[in-house]
Amino acid sequence: MKTMDVVVIETPPLGDRSYLVHDGQVALVIDPQRDTDRVETAAAEAGVRITHVAETHLHNDYLTGGLVLAGAHGAWYLVNPAAAVGFEHRPIADGDTVQVGRLTVKAVATPGHTHHHLSYVVTDGDQQAVFSGGSLLYGSVGRTDLVAPEDTEQLTRDQYTSVRRLVKEAGPEAALYPTHGFGSFCSSGPASGAHESTIAQQLETNHALTDPDEDHFVRELIANLTAYPSYYAHMAPANIQGPGPADLTVPESLDPAELSRRLEDGEWVVDLRNRVAFASSHLQGSVSFEYGRGSSFTAYLGWVLPWGRQLTLVGGRTDVEKAIRDLSRIGIDSPDAALGTEPEALAVGTAVVSYPRVGWEEMLRQRSDGDVVLDVRRTDEYDAGHLAGAVNIPLHELLKRMEEVPGGKVWVHCESGYRSGVAASLLQRAGRDVVHVDAKFRSQTTS
Known part of the structure; x- marks a missing residue:
């Protein structure tokens, strides 16, 4: 008999992971991002049917695809009722269990990253996996300052207590699958660069579990919290309402005269080429957000540029297509595009400039x-x-x-x-x- 399988769906630009967990026939999806076609592909390749979709929390760093995915498959959408979302869902709270084929899914309240955070312990016979969202990460925990400044200390104390409870809910050999912590701004403390771990390994190395002094842990974690992207403020409210599907269509290339008008009017024209090419030659008034090469393109663009403005992306078709997908994950929809990598050919009457x-x-x-x-x-x-x-x-x-x-x-x-x-x-x-x-x-x- 086939044992539980976990398919990892990575989103490196945001430092997050989604998961497809299945028994060979039916599947649970945990924390899907808005571009759900990647989950659909993973399910098709595994030959399984999606029957359940679960959220660990209302995310601050991206828009969820959970509502859309659950609707497309007629799946149960498992959300903590305390989150008070504005859409239909199947409530799941601390201690509740759900059967997904052979898999037994238990919800464990793990407040800290948010007030209503849940983790899930999935069991298939002797095999266990813990899906910890923004609670227990590899080497650390999810940050605790995303709700409100006045809540940060209590959430940090909650986080300390939650991870201790979570590790008691599963055996030491249980595999750990966090959503955050792979370069995400949602992680905090000395998060490791590991790609996999177990509960036993975290008990030995994670400072949230090895520090015997709660007050010391709280002081250290809060002291080391750094700035996080301003677009986070828009994510949780949108997730409460339930985001619609992502539009990943690449638009027709702008007319050169229209692109020049936008530059002249001071609109935001984003050049996706590498920063070396941009420095040597670019349209006057455009800005450089290099796409690829391991950059945090999505996070920095969403953080730096004014929210809610029309964007025009400049670059080759492949980069533009990928950038549209990445931006949709944080709710920047329907950017326009000027397709091409030669600035002088993309606009009429706009100077081509450079800097050293x-x-x-x-x-x-x-x-x-x-x-x-x-x-x-x-x-x-x-x-x-x-x-x-x-x-x-x-x-x-x-x-x-x-x-x-x-x-x-x-x-x-x-x-x-x-x-x-x-x-x-x-x-x-x-x-x-x-x-x-x-x-x-x-x-x-x-x-």
Whole structure:
């Protein structure tokens, strides 16, 4: 007899995972993202029928595809009733069990990441798997400051208690499958880079389980919480209402005159090409959000640009198609597109401009005394070490604080070159003389 199988559906741009759990015939889907076609493909390849869809929590970092997926399959949609969602669902609460073919699914209340968070322990004979959402992660736990500032301390204490209860609900050999923690801003603390783990391994290594002092754990976790994307504020309310299906259609390429008009009017035109190509040649007024190469494209675009504005994506068809999918996951729908990788051919009458791109040695050698060094890393990164005299304005605050950038030529850097590439394009769009320091930040340059 075939044992329980878990199919992992990864979303690297957001650092999250969804799961298809099945017994060879019927399946449970946990925390599906909005582009549900990936789940449909996984189910078809496994030859199973989706009968249940479950949420661990109302997500802050992406829109769920749970409602759409459950509706498409006539599946039970399992949601904690305490979440007070605005759509039909099958309530599931602490201690409730559901049978999915041979699989027994038990809900375990694990508040901490949110007030109404659930984890699921799935059992098939001697085999167990724990789906922990934003509760127990690999090496740490989900962050506890996403609900409200006044709730953070209590949620952190809840998180400490919840993970201890969760590990008692399953055997030590149970496989652990969190939703967050793979580069997601929803993780906190010293999350590891592991790709798999068990309850036993976490009992040995996870600070939330090895720290015997709850007060110490709470202080340390809260002290190490860093900034998170502003678009998070829009996710939970949309998930409460129940997001509709994602529209992944690639639009027809804009007329060159229309693209020029949008640039002239100050609309947001996003160039997806790599930052090297952008620095050397791009349409005046466009901004650089390099797609691919392991970048956090979705998170930073949703964090940096004003919410709810029309976007126009510029790039090759493949990158545009992938970017549309990624953006749909955070509720940025129906962007327009100018398809092509040669800027001069995409617009009529718009200047093609550039800016210098250098490494650290060139910056240290060429920078004049009156020039500005702008560090666009987060404040916690800056505090840990920075170049003497550098001005710190985190990338996600730059648009609102542009007037705080001192006059003169601006040499802008970050940790790796990605964020500073975005910042350089925003600065040039604002009329500044900019140089992009595109190199890994070196501690020996700091003070």
